[in-house]
Amino acid sequence: MSSNNQKLKQSIILIFHIMKRIIAAVLILIVYSCSGDKNANVAAPAPSLPVLTISNAAAVTSVTYPASIQGTVDIEIRPQVNGNLEKIFVDEGQYVTKGQSLFKINEQPYREQYNNALASLHAAQAALLNAQLEIDKLTPLVQNKVVSDYQLKTAKASHSIALSTIEQAKAIVASAKINLGYTLITAPVSGYIGRLPKKQGSLVGVTDVEPLSRLSDVHEVYAYFSLSENDFIQFKEQYPGITISDKIKKLPPVQLLLADTKAYAQSGHIDMVDGQFDKNTGAITLRATFPNPQGLLRSGNTGKIQLQLDHANVLLVPQESTMEIQDKIFVFTVGADNKVTKQPILVSGKSGTDYLVGEGVKSGDKIVFSGFENLQEGTVIQPENIKKQLAKN
Template structure:
């Protein structure tokens, strides 16, 4: 009996030792990078939808009616100022000019006859051969003939202008749009549809709108007493194209509308961009990226935050190396960083990565020689 009991105790002891050797050890304290929050001067970027137009967008319309004899350009072609684009049948207008010239020649002949009559009667009146009344009638006829010449000259000038309108020329250099009218079409100055549109795009303008709140912030962040002064102090702006790539040339805001749109409650601004290579065309869309300066701002890398239930959190570290989940208030973005107004302050320490598995109050081991948040932001 004693032997069985001894064996039982020995077996229990062996099993106990085996269980202890197989029991998992305590979870190791994670080593995570930590950084100190500091105040920095930065620029936040805000993007606003923009519509792009040429510096000059003009509709080309006929100023006289007639058949379109020739179309001398193609859609999308680049034309120079003064180049002939369309030719309207000129024969009716040339005949009008000939008719006006004939009327002018007749009026000039009538003036000569009236002058001869005055010259003939003047000595006769002086010698009292004929009455003064006849000379007055002759002088009156002379003045009528002179006015007829002026009227005929005006008709000739008008006919020449109309004849010139049969050559439809480019008022500016630029690119031709669509050509809805083809050769042989009857065109008129009263047509609803223009012959084409012409865009001068050596510079383009991008129109975008700011809400009332954004406009108030816009005015408060830049130096200057007037809107004109503030525009002069604005930094260059970027244009983000439809493929999300930035247009290589920077633009300049040069206009703020005089009033808010009553329908949208927004105000329109205009930025001008150089476009020497013709990369941009009228009708392009994009976004204006507007930078706003912030002094002594607190920036937190987006990668150091976690979003839960429409709130954004960071994990702060206390003196005991325990973390706390802290909600933050984001008021803007600067690259890959959040601009913070509440939640953390200068001098606080935050965990930079590995935060997806952290729990409230968890103990961590801060990574030694971790950089400040400002240094991380500057590298990015």
């Protein structure tokens, strides 16, 4: 009996210890849970970010158009008579002056033609003299009625024929002289010689497909570029003046960007607008002239014409306040409750470090200026107005 009591007493003690541990564990859980709820109820402070109020302002933008460059004179040098190319006086790329000798074609055949023409002229002059002598001889004889006037009339007719023969001979001499002069080819203008496909001794002719060379006068160069119909309409509306000629006179200087994207040192001016649109491309050609005192530009160069466009009242947004996602540009706008919204915008151009915005935001809207890289949609921020700081800058 005492043994059973002893076992019962031990079981009660064991149960008591188990219950004690369970109660302690429950209390620990309760305390931890309460502590967790307390920490969870403490909200993180709103991030402090710079906020800019955007507004309309004047701006200048630039737009570029591909351009091809030519010298003010860009001509082919071709032979005007046939023959062997006897001498070449210049080298490829050489600068030549107007009247300088370039090529010499064998002149011997043309020298002989000229000599023959001179001989024919001299013979015609002798025939004229002979006809005049016959007239002088017959005139007194006819007056004294020694011979009939028929012979005198015949002599006068021969004299007229001799005069005509002389005129014809003179024309042949002049033509032979011209052809002889064509054997020496000189520079019609000052400029740079191009490639020389024909070598000394080659047979050249007036019907050759390929010229002897090209000569470019590049003390000034023309840069030709094209505007689409829409661009041309904007171009006309951008500048004052009634006619195209008036507008051209008031155009500001233009810049030429070379193939390496660097700006050419000299500024140019637009001085020509084509008379009609190209029906195949729907574009119209304009020409800008640039001085080229050092000869840095050559015919065949390419580049881009950069036009400056003035905008009187446009909405500007700093580029650094935007982010690009999948070819779309966004800003974080700030609402009245300081909650941010990711807003897409339509960019119509660039001016310095600013975007010109056409749609998406309006003047007076507030945007997050910077520090939005990890910002989430709907986040409440503590704005720091930086409008005054930007105005000072």
